[in-house]
Amino acid sequence: MSIEISSAPHIKGTRSVEQIMRHVVWSLLPVCAFFIFQYGLSALLSLMVVTVSCLLTERFFVRQGGQSGDIGDFSAIITGLLLALSLPPGFPLWMGAVAGIVAIALGKALFGGIGFNVFNPALIGRAFVQAAFPQAIATYTPSFMPGRFAEYIPSSLTLPLMQPVSVVEWLKDRQFDALAGATPLAKWKFEGVMANADELLTSLSGHMAVGPSPVLILLCGAYLAFRRFLDWRIPAAILGSAGLTAWILYGFDPLRFPNPFFMLFSGGLILGAVYMATDMATSPVTPKGMWVYGALIGLLTVIIRYYSGLPEGVMYAILIANAAAPLIEKITQPTPFGKGVLSNLGRQKKGASYPLHSGYISREDAGAVTPKKRFMFNKPKHPPKE
Amino acid sequence: MKLLSYFRGEAFQRGVHPPSCKLTASTRIRRLPFASKVTVPLSQHIGKTPRPIVQVGQEVVRGEPIARSDEWLSVPHHAPVTGVVEFIGLRPGVRGPWVESIVIRAHPGASQEDLWGRPRDLSDATGGDILQAIWDAGMVGLGGAAFPTHAKLTVPKQAHVHTLVVNGCECEPYLTCDHRVMVEQADDLITGIRYAMRATGAVRAIVGIEDNKPDAAVAIRAAIVRCGRIPEGEIYAELVPTKYPQGSEKMLVMALFGVEIPAGDLPVSLGMVVNNVGTLAALGKLLPAGRGLTERIVTVTGPGVAKPGDYIVPLGTPLRFVLDYAGAPGVATRQVILGGPMMGQAAASLDVPITKGMSGVLVMQGDALDWRGNQKTYPCIKCAECVESCPMGLNPAQLGMLAAKREYDLMGSDYHLGECFECGCCSYVCPSNIPLVQQFRIAKQILREKALSK
Numbered sequence: 001m002s003i004e005i006s007s008a009p010h011i012k013g014t015r016s017v018e019q020i021m022r023h024v025v026w027s028l029l030p031v032c033a034f035f036i037f038q039y040g041l042s043a044l045l046s047l048m049v050v051t052v053s054c055l056l057t058e059r060f061f062v063r064q065g066g067q068s069g070d071i072g073d074f075s076a077i078i079t080g081l082l083l084a085l086s087l088p089p090g091f092p093l094w095m096g097a098v099a100g101i102v103a104i105a106l107g108k109a110l111f112g113g114i115g116f117n118v119f120n121p122a123l124i125g126r127a128f129v130q131a132a133f134p135q136a137i138a139t140y141t142p143s144f145m146p147g148r149f150a151e152y153i154p155s156s157l158t159l160p161l162m163q164p165v166s167v168v169e170w171l172k173d174r175q176f177d178a179l180a181g182a183t184p185l186a187k188w189k190f191e192g193v194m195a196n197a198d199e200l201l202t203s204l205s206g207h208m209a210v211g212p213s214p215v216l217i218l219l220c221g222a223y224l225a226f227r228r229f230l231d232w233r234i235p236a237a238i239l240g241s242a243g244l245t246a247w248i249l250y251g252f253d254p255l256r257f258p259n260p261f262f263m264l265f266s267g268g269l270i271l272g273a274v275y276m277a278t279d280m281a282t283s284p285v286t287p288k289g290m291w292v293y294g295a296l297i298g299l300l301t302v303i304i305r306y307y308s309g310l311p312e313g314v315m316y317a318i319l320i321a322n323a324a325a326p327l328i329e330k331i332t333q334p335t336p337f338g339k340g341v342l343s344n345l346g347r348q349k350k351g352a353s354y355p356l357h358s359g360y361i362s363r364e365d366a367g368a369v370t371p372k373k374r375f376m377f378n379k380p381k382h383p384p385k386e
Numbered sequence: 387m388k389l390l391s392y393f394r395g396e397a398f399q400r401g402v403h404p405p406s407c408k409l410t411a412s413t414r415i416r417r418l419p420f421a422s423k424v425t426v427p428l429s430q431h432i433g434k435t436p437r438p439i440v441q442v443g444q445e446v447v448r449g450e451p452i453a454r455s456d457e458w459l460s461v462p463h464h465a466p467v468t469g470v471v472e473f474i475g476l477r478p479g480v481r482g483p484w485v486e487s488i489v490i491r492a493h494p495g496a497s498q499e500d501l502w503g504r505p506r507d508l509s510d511a512t513g514g515d516i517l518q519a520i521w522d523a524g525m526v527g528l529g530g531a532a533f534p535t536h537a538k539l540t541v542p543k544q545a546h547v548h549t550l551v552v553n554g555c556e557c558e559p560y561l562t563c564d565h566r567v568m569v570e571q572a573d574d575l576i577t578g579i580r581y582a583m584r585a586t587g588a589v590r591a592i593v594g595i596e597d598n599k600p601d602a603a604v605a606i607r608a609a610i611v612r613c614g615r616i617p618e619g620e621i622y623a624e625l626v627p628t629k630y631p632q633g634s635e636k637m638l639v640m641a642l643f644g645v646e647i648p649a650g651d652l653p654v655s656l657g658m659v660v661n662n663v664g665t666l667a668a669l670g671k672l673l674p675a676g677r678g679l680t681e682r683i684v685t686v687t688g689p690g691v692a693k694p695g696d697y698i699v700p701l702g703t704p705l706r707f708v709l710d711y712a713g714a715p716g717v718a719t720r721q722v723i724l725g726g727p728m729m730g731q732a733a734a735s736l737d738v739p740i741t742k743g744m745s746g747v748l749v750m751q752g753d754a755l756d757w758r759g760n761q762k763t764y765p766c767i768k769c770a771e772c773v774e775s776c777p778m779g780l781n782p783a784q785l786g787m788l789a790a791k792r793e794y795d796l797m798g799s800d801y802h803l804g805e806c807f808e809c810g811c812c813s814y815v816c817p818s819n820i821p822l823v824q825q826f827r828i829a830k831q832i833l834r835e836k837a838l839s840k
Contacts, residue, residue: 004721005482005732007824009810010750010758011404011559015771015817017764068765115765115818231770285770285783329784336802337636337778338649353397353624353642354592 021074027220039089040148051080053100061109069114082122090153094160099125142207185311214270221274237294238273272314289332398641424702425739431532433459449502464678466700468496482734503677529662532743550591555633558726568602572609578670596628631809635660690749723748764818772812782812789825
């Protein structure tokens with residue numbers, strides 16, 4: 001008869017990597033469903049092809065060995081879904097598959113698997129296709145097209161290694177002009193037309209070519225933040241800093257720059273802020289670092305959108321901030337207990353039951369008074385009955 | 387949810403909420419019978435080991451001193467049973483290595499009353515007298531750390547103490563011995579608090595109790611009223627929000643007073659002395675009777691125990707005897723933890739005795755252990771859960787990565803490893819199942835050895 005020994009702690013919280021990843025996948029499902037509702041069969045096929053290509057690549061590299069994690073940890077599914085959501089719905093499927101392979105192979109497997117990647121894998125994949133297929137990735141189609149569940153957007157079914165056919169003809173057949181396929185950001189950038197708030201938020205009223213619904217993403221993100229599956233500081237910092245920068249520029253010249261609301265809810269900023277930038281492995285772990293990291297992303301996004309030749313800037317902003325994350329983490333290490341300014345009596349945390357003050361003196365000193373108790377902020381859950 | 391902690395205005399915002407599992411919170415304290423043989427290890431506390439002052443074959447009565455030392459940081463031991471000293475030498479110790487111990491065979495016909503103690507009147511004793519009496523009683527901190535109580539209550543010359551903080555948090559899951567002491571022995575506790583206040587010169591005492599034990603606060607408030615001689619506002623019972631590791635004195639001071647004790651300092655630098663309720667209740671019982679510490683209250687609990695409860699156990703009782711009595715037969719036992727599940731130590735053998743610092747005996751069952759063992763380990767995904775929960779404000783994620791690379795010096799110099807008090811929150815929350823605190827323990831030990839060899 002023998003007994004086991006182990007080192008404390010002997011109990012363990014119920015949270016696991018699979019659980020975190022599973023919840024992120026679940027929270028993405030409503031976003032995906034709405035995306036499919038917006039764009040029909042092509043969006044469904046694109047989501048499936050990209051995710052399956054991510055999973056197959058992951059499986060290949062896990063089988064090769066030398067990888068941490070495995071296919072059961074749901075992280076490749078997240079990469080696939082996010083990548084597909086960030087691509088245009090009519091993106092040629094073979095290009096989507098290439099994006100998925102690149103995302104997992106170069107973005108994740110090369111670094112050693114889950115937890116070791118420096119850059120967000122989905123964005124690596126997207127950056128690759130952005131450089132390789134600039135034409136295809138800029139081609140959007142209007143949302144809520146009639147008959148979207150009956151036929152594919154013609155560019156989707158492009159044969160492998162072929163350039164996609166132009167959708168202009170196809171759009172003309174359906175009484176849409178060529179402009180209808182431009183995203184709100186591209187419209188603003190190249191034609192100076194700004195979309196309305198309701199079009200940006202839901203696009204239910206018109207046929208605006210927007211990405212996945214920002215409102216839905218915010219809702220799903222709020223659920224994740226509430227369950228602590230993502231850190232609320234990063235989206236808050238990104239949206240805050242992007243909004244603030246845009247607001248300052250807007251105040252400076254309202255004719256040249258769009259208003260902050262347009263800046264926040266157009267393009268992929270919300271998706272990037274809630275799902276891409278909060279990727280745990282590529283963001284700083286320190287609370288202060290998260291604020292710096294988020295603020296950097298917001299600032300870079302606005303600068304790239306306003307001054308570069310690209311309409312969209314979130315992807316590069318996040319990738320640059322990913323690269324800066326280790327450095328940010330290094331300079332924002334938390335202050336240990338008792339080593340900060342709080343450790344002297346001058347500054348106290350609020351919420352203490354008996355704040356220390358000069359009335360606290362010892363018996364030897366004359367006129368010792370017992371200080372009055374402050375209002376109890378930290379009310380216990382069950383007040384005792386006397 | 388740390389944001390909610392902030393909005394609730396909690397002063398101590400970090401830490402974790404493990405399931406409390408306090409199975410024995412409403413069972414009365416019961417007495418365990420005397421074992422036929424007890425083993426008193428000589429080293430039961432921090433500080434110098436006392437020397438035996440009895441010989442093999444000598445008859446001892448319960449409460450008689452059997453080991454003492456003239457060193458300041460050391461306390462005497464008293465015979466837990468009336469009987470004959472059978473053996474003085476090496477016996478299995480809690481940590482694994484055998485330690486110097488005194489084995490006493492209990493006299494089968496003895497009544498096992500403490501006949502050694504002489505009741506005395508301490509009503510006009512000075513602080514120094516009380517400290518001496520505490521020293522003679524062999525008191526150590528009964529909360530688990532086993533630091534000699536007289537040393538803890540001695541105020542350095544240049545310091546003033548205004549407040550005695552009485553630690554009734556008992557934040558470890560499963561343990562209820564402090565809770566039951568506060569409920570059932572509140573009068574002894576008040577007496578002990580008044581002695582400790584006299585010894586330290588404190589003008590007030592604040593009993594910090596976690597809000598999952600409101601009945602303890604009610605009992606203490608009733609005892610304050612019953613005692614009658616206490617001036618208004620001298621002793622408070624205060625509820626603080628439940629959270630692990632609030633029982634650490636720095637965290638309790640943070641929760642009560644909203645200040646951080648500077649790193650490397652004791653609470654006395656802010657004019658406070660912190661003591662555990664179990665220790666003070668034992669003081670309140672032992673000092674007027676003039677007796678030494680021969681028994682303590684131990685929570686025997688866990689999924690594998692048929693009769694869990696808080697038992698008064700004579701010191702030196704073998705663990706096997708305690709488990710048999712509580713209905714956890716040795717054959718079916720897979721792991722026994724001495725102390726709480728977060729910081730307690732796994733017993734290396736069932737033949738070790740109960741010592742002064744043992745607050746709980748926790749018997750773990752197969753399925754809980756299997757679940758823990760089957761958890762998959764991933765690399766750190768940098769979820770920052772450990773950074774949010776570390777009560778000392780360290781960066782366990784970074785420390786863990788450095789520990790994996792054996793960069794122990796860097797951990798100590800740049801990442802404040804020395805501040806870690808091994809509460810285990812980081813390992814508890816880690817979704818990747820990385821043994822963080824276990825690695826830190828090794829790193830700290832290596833740094834200590836390096837410092838010694840220099």
